[in-house]
Amino acid sequence: MKHYILEAKNISKTYNGFQALENVSLSLEKGKIYGLIGQNGAGKTTFMRIIAGLSFPTSGELYLFHQSSQKALQAGRKQMGSMIENPSILDNMNARDNLRVHKIMKGIKEENTEQRVLEIVGLGHTGKKKAKDFSLGMRQRLGIAITLLGNPEILMLDEPVNGLDPSGIAEIRQLIKKLAAKHQMTILLSSHHLAELHQTADEFIIVNEGKILKTLSHNTLEQQIDKHLLIDCNEPEKLPKVLRESLHTENFIVQPDQSVKLYDFTDEKEKLSKTLIEHGIIVTTFATQEESLESYYLHLIGGQADATIKSRFL
Ligand SMILES: Nc1ncnc2c1ncn2[C@@H]1O[C@H](COP(=O)(O)OP(=O)(O)OP(=O)(O)O)[C@@H](O)[C@H]1O
Structure with missing residues (x-):
C-alpha cells in the first residue's frame, strides 16, 4: 500500500x-x-x-x-517547511542569525540546529557574511535552510x-x-x-x-516522450509517398516547412537512408530528436497544438 x-x-x-x-x-x-x-x-x-x-x-x-x-x-x-514567494531573509544579519530568528519565531528548541541546516544547504562556511552580500543562489539556499528548521x-x-x-x-x-x-x-x-x-x-x-x-x-513521461527523426531532403513532396509505400509507415508528420518528423526507424537509420537513396531522395538533415517536458506540456495545454502529437499524449 x-x-x-x-x-x-x-x-x-x-x-x-x-x-x-x-x-x-x-x-x-x-x-x-x-x-x-x-x-x-x-x-x-x-x-x-x-x-x-x-x-x-x-x-x-x-x-x-x-x-x-x-x-x-x-x-x-x-x-512542514515552506518557501512561498520570496524567502523572508533579514539582510543585515548573517546566515546563522537569520536562522536563529526563524527558530525563535517557530518555537524550535533543538540546539545547534543552525549549523546543521547550514551544512545541509552548503552555507556552513559563510561565517559573519551578511545576507545582503549573498548571491541570489546563496539567498535561495538560505531560504531553504529556513524551511529545514524543525526537521x-x-x-x-x-x-x-x-x-x-x-x-x-x-x-x-x-x-x-x-x-x-x-x-x-x-x-x-x-x-x-x-x-x-x-x-x-x-x-x-x-x-x-x-x-x-x-x-x-517521470518514468511515464520518458515512455511517452517520443523520439523521432527530423528529416529534410531535396524532394520533400516525394518523401511521404516513399515512407508510406516503401517503408509502410504512417507514423510521421509533415511540418509547415516540409521537413518530416518520423517516429519509426529511429534505431534503423541505415535501412531508412538506403531506401531513400534508392528512390533518389537526398537527405540534408537527419537528426534524432526527443520531445521534452516543455514540449509535452505545451502540446497538452494546446499552446502549440499539433493534433497528431496531441492525440499521442492524451
Ligand atoms: N488574494 C487573492 N485575491 C484575488 N485573486 C487572487 C488572490 N490570490 C490569487 N488570486 C488569483 O488566483 C489565480 C491563481 O493565482 P496563483 O498565484 O495561485 O497562480 P500561480 O499558478 O501561482 O501563478 P504564478 O506562476 O504567476 O505564480 C490568479 O488568477 C490570481 O490572480
Missing part, C-alpha cells in the same frame, strides 16, 4: 466569485519530489498556500499524515530556482534531490523552468486554470 503523507481531496478556492482552484485532488508519497507545472495564474501558489495553512479552501479536504481535523492539520504543519517531513518550494544562473540552478537541484533521497523528505515544488523540473522531479502535476490537467511520473 502506498504511504501518502499528504492528500488533497477536491480542494476548491474562490476569490470574490473567481475560481482560482477547482476540485484539486492529489496524493503525495513520502520521499518523492513533485513538480507543479502551470502558466502564470494557474493556481500553483494558491494551492501551496492552502497546504501551508496561509489560506483556507472554499471547499474540499486536506489530510496531513492521514488526518484532517484542524488540530491535526496544525500539528502536521509543524512537520520537516514535507517541503514546499514555490519557484526555488527563479532568477538563478545555470550553476545556481544545478546547486538547488542537487540540494532538492539530496533532501528527498538522503533525508526522505517529500518535496512539492513549482517552477516555470521545465527543463530543470524534468531533471529534478519524480512526478509531474500539470495545472491549468485552477484544475489538474494531468499527473504523470
Whole structure:
C-alpha cells in the first residue's frame, strides 16, 4: 500500500466569485519530489498556500499524515517547511542569525540546529557574511535552510530556482534531490523552468486554470516522450509517398516547412537512408530528436497544438 503523507481531496478556492482552484485532488508519497507545472495564474501558489495553512479552501479536504481535523492539520504543519514567494531573509544579519530568528519565531528548541541546516544547504562556511552580500543562489539556499528548521517531513518550494544562473540552478537541484533521497523528505515544488523540473522531479502535476490537467511520473513521461527523426531532403513532396509505400509507415508528420518528423526507424537509420537513396531522395538533415517536458506540456495545454502529437499524449 502506498504511504501518502499528504492528500488533497477536491480542494476548491474562490476569490470574490473567481475560481482560482477547482476540485484539486492529489496524493503525495513520502520521499518523492513533485513538480507543479502551470502558466502564470494557474493556481500553483494558491494551492501551496492552502497546504501551508496561509489560506483556507472554499471547499474540499486536506489530510496531513492521514488526518484532517484542524488540530491535526496544525500539528502536521509543524512537520512542514515552506518557501512561498520570496524567502523572508533579514539582510543585515548573517546566515546563522537569520536562522536563529526563524527558530525563535517557530518555537524550535533543538540546539545547534543552525549549523546543521547550514551544512545541509552548503552555507556552513559563510561565517559573519551578511545576507545582503549573498548571491541570489546563496539567498535561495538560505531560504531553504529556513524551511529545514524543525526537521520537516514535507517541503514546499514555490519557484526555488527563479532568477538563478545555470550553476545556481544545478546547486538547488542537487540540494532538492539530496533532501528527498538522503533525508526522505517529500518535496512539492513549482517552477516555470521545465527543463530543470524534468531533471529534478519524480512526478509531474500539470495545472491549468485552477484544475489538474494531468499527473504523470517521470518514468511515464520518458515512455511517452517520443523520439523521432527530423528529416529534410531535396524532394520533400516525394518523401511521404516513399515512407508510406516503401517503408509502410504512417507514423510521421509533415511540418509547415516540409521537413518530416518520423517516429519509426529511429534505431534503423541505415535501412531508412538506403531506401531513400534508392528512390533518389537526398537527405540534408537527419537528426534524432526527443520531445521534452516543455514540449509535452505545451502540446497538452494546446499552446502549440499539433493534433497528431496531441492525440499521442492524451
Ligand atoms: N488574494 C487573492 N485575491 C484575488 N485573486 C487572487 C488572490 N490570490 C490569487 N488570486 C488569483 O488566483 C489565480 C491563481 O493565482 P496563483 O498565484 O495561485 O497562480 P500561480 O499558478 O501561482 O501563478 P504564478 O506562476 O504567476 O505564480 C490568479 O488568477 C490570481 O490572480
